[in-house]
Amino acid sequence: MKPSPRLAVLLTALAVTAACAPQTSSNSSSDKDDKSGTLRVWLFQEVGNKPKEKAVDSVVAAFEKEHEGAKVHVEYIPVETRAQRVKAAFNDPKSAPDVMEFGNTDTAGYVKDGGLLDVTKEFGAWSESKDTDPTAKTSVTVGGKVYGSPYYVGVRALYYRTDVFKELGLQPPKTMDELASTARKIHTARSDLYGIVVGGAYTYGAMPFVWANGGELATGKGDSYASAIDSAAAQKGIKAYTSLFGDDNCPAAKCAGMGGNDTITAFAAGKAGMAIGGDFSHTAVEAGKVKGKYAVVPLPGVKSGSIAPAFAGGNNIGVLKSTSHRTLAVDLMEQLTSKKTQGEMFKAMGFLPTFADVRSQVAAEHPYVKPFAQTLAAGTKFVPASPGWSQIDSQLVLPTMLQEIISGKKSVSAAAGEAATKMDDAFGSAG
Amino acid sequence: MVLGGLLLYPIYQLGLISFFHYTQAQVSGGEPATFEGFGNYSELFSDGEFWRVLLATVLFAAACVASTLAVGCALAVLLTRVRALPRLALMLAALGAWATPAVTGSTVWLFLFDPDFGPVNRIVGLGDHSWTYGRISAFFLVLLEVVWCSFPFVMVTVYAGIRAVPAEVLEAAALDGASQWRIWRSVLAPMLRPILTVVTIQSVIWDFKVFTQIYVMTNGGGIAGQNLVLNVYAYQQAFASSQYSLGSAIGIVMLLILLAVTLVYLRLLRRQGEEL
Numbered sequence: 001m002k003p004s005p006r007l008a009v010l011l012t013a014l015a016v017t018a019a020c021a022p023q024t025s026s027n028s029s030s031d032k033d034d035k036s037g038t039l040r041v042w043l044f045q046e047v048g049n050k051p052k053e054k055a056v057d058s059v060v061a062a063f064e065k066e067h068e069g070a071k072v073h074v075e076y077i078p079v080e081t082r083a084q085r086v087k088a089a090f091n092d093p094k095s096a097p098d099v100m101e102f103g104n105t106d107t108a109g110y111v112k113d114g115g116l117l118d119v120t121k122e123f124g125a126w127s128e129s130k131d132t133d134p135t136a137k138t139s140v141t142v143g144g145k146v147y148g149s150p151y152y153v154g155v156r157a158l159y160y161r162t163d164v165f166k167e168l169g170l171q172p173p174k175t176m177d178e179l180a181s182t183a184r185k186i187h188t189a190r191s192d193l194y195g196i197v198v199g200g201a202y203t204y205g206a207m208p209f210v211w212a213n214g215g216e217l218a219t220g221k222g223d224s225y226a227s228a229i230d231s232a233a234a235q236k237g238i239k240a241y242t243s244l245f246g247d248d249n250c251p252a253a254k255c256a257g258m259g260g261n262d263t264i265t266a267f268a269a270g271k272a273g274m275a276i277g278g279d280f281s282h283t284a285v286e287a288g289k290v291k292g293k294y295a296v297v298p299l300p301g302v303k304s305g306s307i308a309p310a311f312a313g314g315n316n317i318g319v320l321k322s323t324s325h326r327t328l329a330v331d332l333m334e335q336l337t338s339k340k341t342q343g344e345m346f347k348a349m350g351f352l353p354t355f356a357d358v359r360s361q362v363a364a365e366h367p368y369v370k371p372f373a374q375t376l377a378a379g380t381k382f383v384p385a386s387p388g389w390s391q392i393d394s395q396l397v398l399p400t401m402l403q404e405i406i407s408g409k410k411s412v413s414a415a416a417g418e419a420a421t422k423m424d425d426a427f428g429s430a431g
Numbered sequence: 432m433v434l435g436g437l438l439l440y441p442i443y444q445l446g447l448i449s450f451f452h453y454t455q456a457q458v459s460g461g462e463p464a465t466f467e468g469f470g471n472y473s474e475l476f477s478d479g480e481f482w483r484v485l486l487a488t489v490l491f492a493a494a495c496v497a498s499t500l501a502v503g504c505a506l507a508v509l510l511t512r513v514r515a516l517p518r519l520a521l522m523l524a525a526l527g528a529w530a531t532p533a534v535t536g537s538t539v540w541l542f543l544f545d546p547d548f549g550p551v552n553r554i555v556g557l558g559d560h561s562w563t564y565g566r567i568s569a570f571f572l573v574l575l576e577v578v579w580c581s582f583p584f585v586m587v588t589v590y591a592g593i594r595a596v597p598a599e600v601l602e603a604a605a606l607d608g609a610s611q612w613r614i615w616r617s618v619l620a621p622m623l624r625p626i627l628t629v630v631t632i633q634s635v636i637w638d639f640k641v642f643t644q645i646y647v648m649t650n651g652g653g654i655a656g657q658n659l660v661l662n663v664y665a666y667q668q669a670f671a672s673s674q675y676s677l678g679s680a681i682g683i684v685m686l687l688i689l690l691a692v693t694l695v696y697l698r699l700l701r702r703q704g705e706e707l
Binding site for chain 2: 087109113200201252253254256257259390391393394395396399400403404406407409429
């Protein structure tokens with residue numbers, strides 16, 4: 001039987017469709033290693049960027065002096081649109097920078113996208129790298145290989161109002177249970193204040209509760225992560241965090257939708273007795289109504305005297321695979337993240353150094369750093385180094401879980417179970 | 432020919448990508464693109480969340496279209512009844528709303544209903560009631576904004592249509608003692624049917640694809656994603672995490688739904704004996 005013309009057309013169409021795949025860019029690593037020419041660098045544009053530019057300019061000047069014929073062009077890219085810029089850079093190697101700054105939770109995703117250069121050898125040979133924090137090193141490591149150098153870290157601790165605590169005769173909480181009871185006492189005595197302001201979309205404020213109770217986001221490493229958010233220990237932590245939402249502390253109707261920045265805004269405006277904020281929130285709180293009326297202590301753990309493990313946020317600097325100045329670019333990366341530069345970056349921007357020795361040095365000079373340095377010293381945690389994490393993050397898996405519990409739509413175990421399934425899907429599809 | 436190419440090529444690409452496993456890693460050449468057949472679609476259709484979001488989108492869009500048309504037509508009739516000065520004022524106000532960028536409009540509406548600082552709660556005396564916490568009330572808030580920024584198009588178009596209706600017809604109806612409602616239903620609406628068809632289809636397409644308002648006003652889909660609509664869902668599930676192929680599949684599904692709605696609507700009209 002002869003196929004009808006119509007079927008033939010359909011088959012041809014199918015064949016054509018199957019034959020021509022959508023475009024992909026040929027982002028292979030460049031073999032060139034020029035020792036002169038222009039290096040392009042992308043750094044993040046921070047709020048109040050001038051001091052950062054100054055610190056970077058001095059590094060660049062020293063670098064150009066050291067390497068004759070090499071020029072460095074630094075561009076500051078807005079943080080909000082960085083994802084698009086970086087994607088574009090991976091897609092079109094010609095317009096890509098040689099060296100760039102990136103958020104440490106993005107590392108695994110960028111490696112998977114094929115954008116970052118493996119610098120394991122150079123990083124290991126670098127004399128300063130042995131003092132790098134273990135967690136900071138984890139944040140540049142994917143599958144046992146190093147893809148950059150840590151630039152600074154950020155951790156969160158407990159901000160509290162000294163005037164309110166004095167007025168009510170309270171002491172900073174020593175355990176997580178005390179934290180909850182202190183929060184309720186504050187709200188009962190001062191109904192105009194949240195006891196502790198918490199947010200349903202504030203993942204990194206909630207995670208310490210999970211970690212302190214012995215829970216984990218996920219277990220495994222490399223390509224095979226499995227979610228552990230529904231383990232008994234993790235559920236206990238989730239319960240501890242979500243129980244802070246309610247009319248006796250932070251009403252669900254207002255707090256369920258809050259993110260990290262909203263809680264800091266509320267604290268800075270004098271609307272809360274306590275808040276979980278980062279070292280990077282220091283400037284915002286100082287600029288608020290509560291200036292001079294607050295102090296910071298590490299977030300307490302489950303046992304008295306312990307510190308809840310914090311999430312080690314922060315940024316890294318890496319070299320792009322497409323660079324044609326490999327040696328120069330790696331050298332510049334090291335200089336931008338050296339002990340000396342990190343010390344200067346702290347003075348300029350307040351970014352915490354990733355080297356333990358540099359950090360204790362600045363903590364001695366600036367007392368406000370102490371609780372954050374203590375938190376870092378007590379041990380911090382990092383998100384799974386899997387490309388699946390960026391998917392989990394953008395699909396709001398954890399905020400959705402928290403909000404389902406807070407709004408009473410689901411029980412802790414049901415919501416955690418569902419979140420675990422979604423996380424496993426993401427690890428599976430992206431891994 | 433050029434126009435056809437410009438219109439069809441993106442749709443062709445969208446369709447093509449939706450049959451592949453295509454993420455950022457494939458775009459930037461980290462991994463090869465693999466053909467998946469209907470894999471993305473079956474993944475989509477087996478996701479309960481997708482159906483829930485689809486239902487919410489359809490209901491929300493229907494409510495938006497109905498409200499927009501009602502408000503727009505009522506004000507268009509009103510425009511023909513008032514003097515020049517108030518008419519000008521109403522026109523300018525409507526055009527102002529129309530010209531306001533969606534992000535700005537959404538932010539302002541959100542501020543008006545803010546539990547702590549918003550004037551609406553203060554005037555109505557609701558204390559610190561949060562409008563965005565409940566599912567229905569959050570959708571209602573967004574609906575107000577959508578209607579506010581899209582009724583001017585309906586109003587202006589319908590107003591132009593009414594102006595084109597011969598004055599004698601309206602006068603005759605008025606002399607026969609017909610009420611305003613009666614005139615609209617029996618005289619204006621049938622005569623304006625082609626125009627109403629166009630604005631309805633336009634509104635359906637706009638409101639089905641609403642993104643900015645939901646994204647801004649409910650902070651990316653509301654508490655635990657209760658206010659997600661299809662476009663925001665596609666963005667969150669697919670584009671924000673660079674799963675372009677899954678996003679394309681959602682795009683194709685939306686395209687087919689809108690096409691179907693439009694065709695059915697046109698068909699219904701034709702069956703009623705109206706040639707467009």
